[in-house]
Amino acid sequence: MMKKSSAIVLSCLVGMSGVLAACSKSGNEVSTTAKEDNKLVEINIMSDFYSPEPPSDQDPIRKEIEKKTNTKLNITWVSPNNYGDKTNVTLASGDIPELMLIREPFQAQIRKMADQGAFWDLTPLLKDYKNLSAFPAESWKNTSINGKNYGIPFTRPLYGTEGMPILRKDWLDQLGMQPPKNLDEMYAVMQAFTEKDPDGNGKKDTVGLTATVNANNMGSLSWVENVLNGNYGKWKDKDGKLIDMTFEKGTRDALIWLTKAYKEGLLAADFPTLKNSQVRESITTNKAGIFTDALKPTWLLTGQMRAANPKADLLQLSSLEGPQGKFAPKGSGAFGFWVIPKSVPEAKMKQILAFMDYGATKEGSDMANYGFKGEHYNEQDGMYLFTEKAKAYTGVIFPIFQSLDKYSFAYQTGIPADFLKRNMSIIDEEAKIATGDPAIGLNSDTYNKVGIDYDKRTQDLKVKIIFGREPIEAWDSYTAGLKADAQYQKIAAEFNDDYKKRQGK
Incomplete structure (x- = not known):
């Protein structure tokens, strides 16, 4: 390059x-x-x-x-x-x-x-x-x-x-494993990263997956729900109508999957309290092997690690296959x-x-x-090549x-040509199948008043179930209550009304 x-x-x-x-x-x-x-x-x-x-x-x-x-x-x-x-x-x-x-x-x-x-x-x-x-x-x-x-x-x-799982590819190579293509393979990688000493230090001191969650949603664990629902976000377009993913089987299955992972020690024990900076640090200090982020940080963090470990490598998955087929998220x-x-x-x-x-x-x-072409950068083979002056x-x-x-999230300062080309290919693969959030920008007056309270209660229960403090049956009871809650159902009706207006119906 x-x-x-x-x-x-x-x-x-x-x-x-x-x-x-x-x-x-x-x-x-x-x-x-x-x-x-x-x-x-x-x-x-x-x-x-x-x-x-x-x-x-x-x-x-x-x-x-x-x-x-x-x-x-x-x-x-x-x-x-x-x-x-x-x-x-x-x-x-x-x-x-x-x-x-x-x-x-x-x-x-x-x-x-x-x-x-x-x-x-x-x-x-x-x-x-x-x-x-x-x-x-x-x-x-x-x-x-x-x-x-x-x-x-x-x-x-x-x-x-958008966020997709990013893995320590050098750990995969060390263990003779391939990047996972579905959740079963992802689970196997999480087990190996936790149990098989992927960093080679002779100690059992790594965890497969680390993450952050928010007070009102699953944060960087949302991809599990998205893969199982075949959808990006809380709402899915089905025959021109928005369907709330809270009630879908994939959301329940995601809780079961994450609960098992947590119980077996494959998910960071303190994930509800972690900040993004702590998640990244656990990756760069060989404490965890998988996290979720946009594509851009892959080289930023890889570059930091290569100062001490020339083989360090972070790979973002371009997709994961679930019951509905391959999933990749599309931005707004x-x-x-x-x-x-x-x-x-x-x-x-x-x-x-x-x-x-x-x-x-x-x-x-x-x-x-x-900057100025010829002074700060030149173009070659579809890539921007920058001079030392650009470092200012x-x-x-x-x-x-x-x-x-299109590839601006593939770039990062100092990225090598092979790493950049791989990032660009990931974007190309995502573009073939990615699905976006259909509810972006929609309005519900009821949600504006009380929606965040529902979201927080929902998220609180999800964490309790993953921790094993509540059984999965508690989710069934909770969602049944939401279906019978007129105020909650009004939110869905208002979002759908606005959705129809956007579509010109």
Whole structure:
């Protein structure tokens, strides 16, 4: 992959970067341009950032973006640790930036403001911005509110972004085993990783599977339910109607499978209290052999381990086969959206759309994500090869526009060519069979009021059953109660009503 040892493959962070400019004959034409006159277009923006420090106002790539787009960008950078709080305060104040990133577009406050006309409805305008219109259909659908697009999707790839089991492939090799293709084979691998000294230190000090769970869902153990139900998430489309997976046989079978694994010591004993950082540490310190995450961290953690163990290797499974066939998860295509408040005049709103439209071109996206071609990176065999100079950027260069690369979750800083190609092939395999969550963005007023309480009670019982504190029959009694609970059933009815509206029925 690399012609020079100084070249590296730069991480393509999930959907974060951007640029606007008017292009000429390169195939990156912007449908509408901000350069309608010689006056600088000043745009006030609020966004989060994931680099150690906020991007610099004086960064040469940002300056080039402003030059090309004839803009002056006033950006308020907010740490992701408190971006939700800052968002709520900003929206409540009424003093909304001209372009604002909303990470949770379906919270009740956002829906209410959209219904009240607080944001521009972009739906009828998108036809004039061909690069934005070219975003994946899922990105627009999964960020729509009542069938309308009040924001520009913060795009992210459809594949490689969701959690699937990641295994210590070097442990598999040590034990002469192949990557598992179904849950029976997965169970056998978990047993071997627990009982057969896969790290070769002569001690019985490893566990097959480690995980985290959330207060209201199964977290990184959800894949077991998903494989057995042949579905991604809590709701499944069956003949145009959403079915609650809580009542499906696969969910019950997942509890039985996990209960057995826990009883036999194949699942980390303290999984309900673990944090993601602790899970990763248990992998890199040879304490556990399987965890669940997106594709991107596979090289990050492998690279860390290879400092001490050159054979270390992490492999994400592209699928697992269950009763319904092969399962792989498909992402939503977005991680929030960008809104333009109605207080922005129509002419200015269109200039902002032109700004974002350029960021959806390859030229604009590449500049924002990777820097200057020939200086920070070159392209070879469909891969981005980066120079030492690119290492100066510890995060996304300009996190306003997103990467449009299908394989952006395959990349990680310093990834070797063979590892990258394998990650890319995993994405290709996922793309053939992946299924998405049909309920993303749907609304239920009843769920908004009481749904989280039901979810927490459900999750609490699941953990008790896995621990052996409650029998599986307790699940049968609980779900029977939910079927008879009018309030719970109203949630399903409201989600289905909204689902029909989305489908135009």
